[in-house]
Amino acid sequence: MSNEIETIKDPGLPAHVHRRTDTDPKAAQRAERQVAILFLLSALGTVLLIGSYIFIPQDIFIFFPVLGNTNAHQLFLGLGMAFSLFFIGMGAIHWAKTLMPDEEVVIQRHEFRSPDEDRADFVKAAKDGAAAAGLGRRSLIKRTLGLALGLAGLSPIILLRDLGPLPGDELSKTSWKAGTRLVTDPGDRPIRAEDLEVGAVAQTLPELAAGGHRTLADIGKDAVLLIRLRPEEFNLDAERLSWTHEGIIAFSKICSHMGCAVALYEQQTKHLLCPCHQSTFDVTRAAKVIFGPAARPLPQLAITVDSEGYLVAQNPFNEPVGPSFWERSS
Amino acid sequence: MTARERIAGNVANYVDERTGAAKWMKKNLTKVFPDHWSFLLGEIALYSFIILLLSGTFLTFWFDPSQREVIYEGNYEPLEGLKMSAAYASTLHISFEVRGGLLMRQIHHWAALIFMAAIVVHLMRVYFTGAFRKPREFNWIIGVGLLTLGIVEGFLGYSLPDDLLSGTGIRIAEAIIQALPVVGSYLAFFAFGGAFPGEAFIPRIYTVHVLLLPGAFLALITVHLMLVWYQKHTQYPGPGRTEKNVVGYPLLPVYMAKAGGFFFIVFGVTAFLGAVASINPIWLYGPYTPGQISAGSQPDWYMGWLDGLVRMSPPLETHAFGHTISWNILIPGLIVPGILFTGMALYPFIESWITGDKREHHLLDRPRNAPNRTALGVMSLTFMLVALINGGNDIIATTFHLTINQIMWFSRIAIFVLPPIAFVITKRLCLSLQRADRELVLHGRETGRLVMMPHGEFVEVHEPISAEKAWLLTQHEQNPALALEEHDSSGVRRPKALKNKLRARMSKAHAVAVPKATAEDLKQIEHH
Numbered sequence: 001m002s003n004e005i006e007t008i009k010d011p012g013l014p015a016h017v018h019r020r021t022d023t024d025p026k027a028a029q030r031a032e033r034q035v036a037i038l039f040l041l042s043a044l045g046t047v048l049l050i051g052s053y054i055f056i057p058q059d060i061f062i063f064f065p066v067l068g069n070t071n072a073h074q075l076f077l078g079l080g081m082a083f084s085l086f087f088i089g090m091g092a093i094h095w096a097k098t099l100m101p102d103e104e105v106v107i108q109r110h111e112f113r114s115p116d117e118d119r120a121d122f123v124k125a126a127k128d129g130a131a132a133a134g135l136g137r138r139s140l141i142k143r144t145l146g147l148a149l150g151l152a153g154l155s156p157i158i159l160l161r162d163l164g165p166l167p168g169d170e171l172s173k174t175s176w177k178a179g180t181r182l183v184t185d186p187g188d189r190p191i192r193a194e195d196l197e198v199g200a201v202a203q204t205l206p207e208l209a210a211g212g213h214r215t216l217a218d219i220g221k222d223a224v225l226l227i228r229l230r231p232e233e234f235n236l237d238a239e240r241l242s243w244t245h246e247g248i249i250a251f252s253k254i255c256s257h258m259g260c261a262v263a264l265y266e267q268q269t270k271h272l273l274c275p276c277h278q279s280t281f282d283v284t285r286a287a288k289v290i291f292g293p294a295a296r297p298l299p300q301l302a303i304t305v306d307s308e309g310y311l312v313a314q315n316p317f318n319e320p321v322g323p324s325f326w327e328r329s330s
Numbered sequence: 331m332t333a334r335e336r337i338a339g340n341v342a343n344y345v346d347e348r349t350g351a352a353k354w355m356k357k358n359l360t361k362v363f364p365d366h367w368s369f370l371l372g373e374i375a376l377y378s379f380i381i382l383l384l385s386g387t388f389l390t391f392w393f394d395p396s397q398r399e400v401i402y403e404g405n406y407e408p409l410e411g412l413k414m415s416a417a418y419a420s421t422l423h424i425s426f427e428v429r430g431g432l433l434m435r436q437i438h439h440w441a442a443l444i445f446m447a448a449i450v451v452h453l454m455r456v457y458f459t460g461a462f463r464k465p466r467e468f469n470w471i472i473g474v475g476l477l478t479l480g481i482v483e484g485f486l487g488y489s490l491p492d493d494l495l496s497g498t499g500i501r502i503a504e505a506i507i508q509a510l511p512v513v514g515s516y517l518a519f520f521a522f523g524g525a526f527p528g529e530a531f532i533p534r535i536y537t538v539h540v541l542l543l544p545g546a547f548l549a550l551i552t553v554h555l556m557l558v559w560y561q562k563h564t565q566y567p568g569p570g571r572t573e574k575n576v577v578g579y580p581l582l583p584v585y586m587a588k589a590g591g592f593f594f595i596v597f598g599v600t601a602f603l604g605a606v607a608s609i610n611p612i613w614l615y616g617p618y619t620p621g622q623i624s625a626g627s628q629p630d631w632y633m634g635w636l637d638g639l640v641r642m643s644p645p646l647e648t649h650a651f652g653h654t655i656s657w658n659i660l661i662p663g664l665i666v667p668g669i670l671f672t673g674m675a676l677y678p679f680i681e682s683w684i685t686g687d688k689r690e691h692h693l694l695d696r697p698r699n700a701p702n703r704t705a706l707g708v709m710s711l712t713f714m715l716v717a718l719i720n721g722g723n724d725i726i727a728t729t730f731h732l733t734i735n736q737i738m739w740f741s742r743i744a745i746f747v748l749p750p751i752a753f754v755i756t757k758r759l760c761l762s763l764q765r766a767d768r769e770l771v772l773h774g775r776e777t778g779r780l781v782m783m784p785h786g787e788f789v790e791v792h793e794p795i796s797a798e799k800a801w802l803l804t805q806h807e808q809n810p811a812l813a814l815e816e817h818d819s820s821g822v823r824r825p826k827a828l829k830n831k832l833r834a835r836m837s838k839a840h841a842v843a844v845p846k847a848t849a850e851d852l853k854q855i856e857h858h
Contacts, residue, residue, distance in 0.1 A: 006849040008771070008804045011797040013570030013577065053429055067606055071432075078433045078605020086598025092591030100584045106575050107362045109562055109692060112465050164523040164530070167515040171508075171525070185621060203621060217525040220501075220620030253621060258505035258640070258659065259526070260498055261623040275625045276502060277641045278724060278734045291735060293640060293658045295647035323505035324647060325515045328654040 013104065021098045031098035038091035045083025052076035171327070172320040174206075174221045176301060181207040182224065182250070182311045190310040193246050196228040201265045203253065206313070221321055223253035223261065224301055226311070227283055229270065235284045243302035245311065250301040251287050252321040255279060257294035259323045272298070296324070363585045364565035364578035368459075371452035373589060376555075377596040378445035379547065385438040386540065392428050394420035395490065395536035397529040406613050414492075414617030417532050421491040421612055437604035442484050444600060446632040449477050457677075457707050459694035461564045463687075467678040469557045472550050474675040479543055479550070481632050486539040488610060488630055492532055497618025498627050500531065502640075509659040527620060567693050567805045569798045576692075626724055635714050638721030639666055642741045670710070684836045686812045698767075699806045701760035702840045705753045712752040716745045757842075764844035767803040770795060771847035772855055804846045811841035 020027040052073060060072040067075075114122070135142055181190045182204040196202060204224045208214055231247040243249075251272070255262045260276035265283075271290070272281040279294030281287040287298035299321050302314035320328055346352040363369075396416040402409050404419065405426040424431035453473060456462055462470035485503070489496045504526045508518040523530030562576050571577050579585050603609075615624060629637050639662035646657035673680075681703065682688060697704040719726065720741035727734050774792035782788055795803075814834040 008800050008847065008849050008852070009797075010572075010801050010805065011569050014798060058426075058429065070606075073429070074432050075605055077430055078436075078601055081433070082598050082602035082605055084598075085594045085601055089591040089594030089596075089598060092587045092594065096584050096587035096591065100587060102579075102584070104577050105360075105362050105580055106570070106577050108575055109573075112561070112690070160520070163520040164528075165519060167519045170519070171515055205621070216527050216618075216620055220526055223621035258502045259620075260501055260627070261621055263623045264625060275623050275627050275724065276498060277637075278738065279645075289645055292738070293643045293645055293662075295645040295656070295658055323508055323659070324654045324656040325508045325518075326511050326513075326653055326655075327515060328649075329652040330649055330654075 013106070016103050019098065019102060022102075028099065031094070035091050035095045035099070038087045038094060042084050042087035042091065045080050045085075045087060047080070049077055049080030049084055052080055167327075171322070171325055174317055174321055175218055176206050176222065176224075176313045176316045178313060178315050179306065180313045181306070182226065182303065182313070183207045185219075185223070191226070192309050193248060193305060193311065196226060196248060198228050198230055198247065199267050200228050202226040204250075220254065220259070224250050225253045225262065225265075225272070226250050226303075227265065227270075227272075229284065233270065233284055236286055240286050240300060243300055243314065245303050245305060248303065248311065249283065250303045250313075251281075251283075251298040252301065252317065253298075254322040255294060256289075256296040256298055256321075257292070257323060262298060358559075359580075359582040361559075361562075361581045362576045362578045363581065364563050364576060366566055368455045369563065370592060371448055371455055373592055374596055375445055375448035375452055376551065377593045378441045378448060378600070379551065380593070381441040381597055381600055382438060382445060383544065385434045385441060386544075388434045389424060389431075389438060390540060392420060392424045392431065393417070393490070393536075395533045397492065397527070397532050409613065409616070412617060415532065417490060417492040418612070418617045421493070425613060433601075433604050436607070436609050437600055439488070439609045440603040440607070441600050442487060443609075443630065443632075444596075446480050446484060446630075449473075449480055450632070453477060454707070454711075458697040458704055459564070459566075460691065460700055460703065461694055462678045463691040464678075464682065465561055465690050466557070466564075469554055469561075470678050471675050472554045472557075474671060476547065476550055476554070478671060479546060483539065483543045483547070484630055485633055486535045486543070490532060490536060490539060491610075491612045492618050493612040494615040494618050494622060494624055495612075495627060497527065497620070498623055499629055499633075501526065501620065502637075506659055506663045509656040509663070511653075511655055511660075527618070562692070564692050564694050567696070567802060569801050571693065573690070573692050626728075628722065628725065631718070634721035635717035636663065636667060636721070638717040638719065638723070638741065639663070641723060642717075642720045642738055642745065644742075670713075674710075681840075684812075684833060684840050685809065686837070687809070693805075696806065698760040698763040699843070701757045701764075701842060704760050705756040708756040709749040709753040713745060713749045716741055716748055720745075761842070761844055764846070768844055768847045771800050771803050772851055800847075804848070806846065808843050808846055809841060812837040 021031050022028075056073040056076055058071070058073045061069045062072045062075070064070050064075075130136065183190050183206070185203045185205045188205075188208070190207065191202065191204065202225070204226055205214065205219065206222050206224075226248055227250075228246075228248045231244070233247075234241060234244065234249070236244070251262075253261050253263070255274045255276065257274065257277055257279050260274050262272050262274045262279075262281065264273040264275055265271075266273065270283045272283055272287065273279070274292070274294070277293050279292030280290050281294070281298055282290050286300055289295065289297060299317050299319050301317055303311055304314045306312045319330060342352070394416045398416045399413055400416050400419050402412050402414055402419050402422065404410075404422050406422055409422065421435075424435055426432070456470065456473065485499065489500050504518055504522065507521060508514045510517060518526070521531065521534075522528040523534075563578075565571050565576060565578070568577075579588075616622075628634070640659065643658045643662040646661075648655040648657065695703075720737065723734055723737040723741070726732065726737055774794040777791045777793050779791045780788050781791055812834060814830045814837070
């Protein structure tokens, strides 16, 4: 719509309407009392806060509908604080709305653009400054300054180098070696095949050498899940089948997607599910991904039993465990 | 002159003789602020930030940001004797032994959720009313920066207690870093001081959480507010309100009392939530160990959409030349969010390029009068909502007895289909509302009174609306689409013609409107 068409006119700011508190002194007095009551409620809240802090022991629980069993100390302390703050705010706003002037005020805006003269002066000042420094003429200074600043900017990167070691092949290694016993987590007890019933799951870790120490980083790579099925339930090629022992199959518990613990095992469907992003792995088919964002099966650990009948690793994992990374080759 | 006045005068004189503050104060104490409930949203964000600083400082007095292994010997019996990090143990100590500690933890966490929610709703208000237009583009970009920093700051904050749930979140963050091509493993090892989880990460993010990011917040918020102050607040259209004036209440006393009072109300409500509503009960999750997890692991809501995108991603990975690229992590975790946030930051410039409008705007748009912008906003929100829903797919599945697969497939399809549908519906709705406005101005308000005419016909009596209302419904500008010539005056095809074509098409879509009622329309109706 072009401007020639006659538009509807702006009637201008509506006339001010007085509030009752502006015209009726009694209403104003009432409002004043209301504000005072609100401030007094706040003061009572602070009293409740101090009283709760000093007098209510920390181990008393009271039942409240909706809230359930609630710690009385924490509840009344919090309510005291809430009242003490809330009613200061209510009082201030009630005061502003009933007793302070409510007439709207009009002020004018100023234009942000500087006057042309000022702009020209600014450009001139900047140019003069640059010329005085000789930035345009002395290109040697300009270039060496650029070099110096650029190099100085690198120093934080150099100085932060010791934040951590280089990854090396750390991401590809675990503590599992040929013959390492699988032990329960928690408990650190070695496991015999007969300890696991069909359908059972066990979380295991590699056995520690005497006096050894296990860090969380170790657990983050070594955690292995044992699952026992009936051998005929497997749908594996000969090699992968030879990595199982009497229906017991072992997978890395660290999700191949983003490294969460793949902890949910559905006994009926024989699916492993990661609670983080719901990647689902089929145990009978070597943890093939059947749903979700994970792109690779969970690495399978080849297991067998040692001379004493305890479950051990046949070999280390034949691929890195956990989420993908650039240097990973498959 | 009373004694009190004399003292006040002396103090004022002392300060003014050293700073010349009186001139500045005189001008600014009478500064006018427009009043509208939606202007409180930004205030809520600001006040939550102050609450976060106060409650966070309290927590630092007892929190021990260390991953050193300790044996728990505190009051909470179920965890007695367990190995855990000092960070987790000290969080338990704050929760169970420090009086008011749990209250402050809960206030801090609630304030963080309110902070983020207020930022998002404030951003929606600014977007849908066009408050980001010239001259306020800088403040829009600062706002997008604050939102991004807020997401990071919140994530780091709930990671600090080193419980099983938050440790799982850190594990996922580590996997995203590790997935970066070429530098991923190196960055991950530098960030964590070695293999995940190591013992360096919590102390490091503590510094970032309590020093670096709050410092950045303070700096950005200061500039944000100074710009609001200097540029003066936008105002909603209405009688007597123009692009050249500000109608509202003076800073002293009304605005100060209201804004100050509102701070206490926000703090009071947050304290009330902290008192009655349990949040992040870390003692139920147990200490973090990479070998364990709890079902239903959920991030805080402002991270939920990101998690939802990761969850719905198809299992794509490229293995070539001895290297791996995890598209299933990079696309949902970095590329899509990167595009979304860059697009959001650049939106003021994109819109002004489309409309060719380089003028200052201080009067806000009613969302219906900018149908394209409103539709684009609803489209983006729909995208985020589908992602957020999928982020809670496990909880939804168990609550509504659906399978994860159903929800995941719904999300995978809906994320592409629903946003365009939302765009079309919103645009239609806006145009319908414009049409309704036009009707209202021209034919008046339906009174609900039916009158039987002498010849038996029933008609409803319409009453003309007030002059103020009519002005509100017609004050907006309706600008025609940009007329971009594909060829110049001598018939030569202009370079970048394709860019021009695109611009012309978008400009045309942007200018679609129901013609607003004019005084001439009204006159014509009166003649009939």
